[in-house]
Amino acid sequence: MSMIKPTLAKGTRDFSPQEMVKRNYIFDTIKSVFKKYGYAEIQTPAMENLSTLTGKYGDEGDKLIFKILNSGDYLAKVNPELLAEKNSNAATASISEKALRYDLTVPFARYVVMHQNEIALPFKRFQVQPVWRADRPQKGRYREFYQCDVDVVGSDSLLNEAEFILIYQEALSNLGLKDFSIKLNNRKILSGIAEVIGKPELIIDMTVAIDKLDKIGLDGVSKELLDRGFSEADIDQLKPVILLQGNNEEKLTSLKDVLAKSETGLKGIEEIETVFKYLNALLKNNTTLKPKVELDITLARGLNYYTGCIFEVKTNEAAMGSIGGGGRYDDLTGMFGLKGLTGVGISFGADRIYDVLLELNLFPQYAAAGTKVLISNFDEEAEIYALPVLQLLRDAGVAAELYPASAKLKKQMSYADAKKIPFVILIGSDEMQGDELTIKDMMSGQQQKLSAEAIVALLK
Known part of the structure; x- marks a missing residue:
């Protein structure tokens, strides 16, 4: 039997123990902010029924859903005519009933509908789980990645939107990021723009195109708009709006003139102004949060x-794409039979945030190590002596381990270095005869003799 070289599926990654400590630092930091704002955690399955997911993300999004083949002989029940056509899109429903979740929002909407008699509204939840997208892998973009989502359903108050801005500000600041922008818009404004230029039926085509401005530039957006059914005259009307300049207040003033004849567009402007009003009130006596x-x-x-x-x-x-995003969805649960339940939510891109913190060297030193102290092991007598010390450390909440076999000091120190363990306790004959143990700081190389209790106090 030939040897198969092990490989990873493209767009996926393994995570080492050191990486997991850093990833959990991100998750724990973000979760603590979610909880502070009154959100509770849920989890949903990795796979959903394909019918649950399709039709929720647009044509481009639906193409990126990972379908799961039915178990057994999945071709046996397929109509022979479909097979003869060799049209995979037409045959998908016959060979695949399930899919890996594309995001956490649609599964959350499904959860709300199925558990509507068990939850109190408004329902505030957060969720930290992996999602999958059949996208082209590149820096900061993976096929399997984690999202940290926070949503509230059953509340149409724009206070939620204002608080989400503060959640972004607080969580990212706590992670050490200093220079980031929270971009805000309203889909009603975009709908109003489509109305004003006389193409309301092409709202989706317009938004898909202008959303790519920072990637393909104005010329690229113009070309895509032409391909999607817009005229040169339409684009001439759009350009001043797309390239709108000034501060937030000036932009809103300009938009009021542009959208004066669009009730929908003006409603979007009003909602943005309300969010800013709430935000200013929340920050009235706060001098630290400056989103x-x-x-x-x-x-x-x-x-x-x-x-x-x-x-x-x-x-x-x-140099990274967006590290978070979200928005208001007025009737997502209506797709599952529960009408009129508004919701709003945001997401943190944990994998991209990880890459940014790594590049900027923002992980705290303790986040690089799991074990905080290693106890040396020179012989059987030292091993037995060390065991109550080991348990004392663990009882005090200090992550500690005893080297698992008698070995030369150089080998044990190499082990500590490889695992980035910041401290080593050395137990030799002198230590066993006295009341103090030798503890070495692996970063500075300095050693000192302390009692077991003093070492616990130092490491805590």
Whole structure:
């Protein structure tokens, strides 16, 4: 039998113990902010029924859903005529009933509908789990990645949107990021723009195109709009709006003139102004949280289910795409039979945030190590002596381990270095005869003799 070289599926990764400590640092930091704002955690399955997911993300999103083949002989029950056509899209429903979740929002909507008699409204939940997308892997973009989502359903208050801005600000600041922008727009404004130029039926085509402005430039957006059914005259009307300049207040004033004849567009402007009003009130007596919020008319968020305010967060400290996004969805649960239940939510891109923190060297030193102290092991007598010390450390909440076999000091120190363990306790004959143990700081190389109790106090 030939040997098969082990490989990873493209767009996926293994995570080492050191990486997991850093990833959990991100998750724990974000979760602590979610809890502070009154959100509780749930989890949903990795796979959903394909019918649950399709039709929620637009045509481009649906193409990126990972389908799961039915078990057994999945071709046996397929209509022979479909097979003869060799049309995979037409045959998908016959060979695949399930799929890996594309995001956490649609499964959350499904959860709300199925558990509507068990939850109290408004229902505030957060969720930290992996999602899968059949996208082209590149830096900061993976086929399997984690999302940290926070949503509230059953509340149409725009206070939620204002608080989400603060959640972004607080969580990212706690992770050490200093220069990032929270971009804000409203899908009603975009709908109003489509109305004003006389192409309301092409709202999706317009938003998909202008959402790519920072990637393909104005010329690229113009070409795509032409390909999607817009005229040169339409584009001439759109350009001043797309390239809107000024501060938030100036942009809103300009938009009021542009959208004067669109009731929908004016409603979107009103909602943005209300969010800013809430935000100013929340920060009235706060001198530490200073969110940098930018009204960005080109922000469209390609997902079809957004109906109101939409968010996107980008860091200016590293070359990276968005590290967060979300928005208001007025009737997502209606797709599952529960009408009129509005919701709003945001997501943190944990994998991209990890890459940014790594590049900027923002992980705290303790986040690079799991074990905080290693106890040396020179012989059987030292091993037995060390065991109550080991348990004392663990009882005090200090992550500690005893080297598992008698070995030379150099080998044990190499083990500590490889695992980035910051301290080593050395137990030799002198230590066993006295009341003090030798502890070495692996970073500075300094050693000192302390009692077991003093070492516990030092490491805590």
